[in-house]
Amino acid sequence: xxxxxxxxxxxxxxxxxxxTVDLVxxxxxxxxxxxxxxxxxxKALELAESESPDLILLDVMMPKMD
Numbered sequence: 001x002x003x004x005x006x007x008x009x010x011x012x013x014x015x016x017x018x019x020t021v022d023l024v025x026x027x028x029x030x031x032x033x034x035x036x037x038x039x040x041x042x043k044a045l046e047l048a049e050s051e052s053p054d055l056i057l058l059d060v061m062m063p064k065m066d
Contacts, residue, residue, distance in 0.1 A: 009054035
């Protein structure tokens with residue numbers, strides 16, 4: 001529960017375009033999901049382990065590491 005409101009699930013968004021991350025995060029949060037967005041593959045790996053998201057939306061063509 002975040003702010004006293006139950007969320008539908010935790011989603012990690014990974015894309016190298018910040019505007020895409022922001023757009024998808026805002027859209028998901030509108031529908032009650034808890035969303036975390038990053039633009040780095042390495043940070044995504046860290047968050048996937050530490051945050052244990054229910055779903056990862058991943059851009060497969062990322063800089064440095066796909």
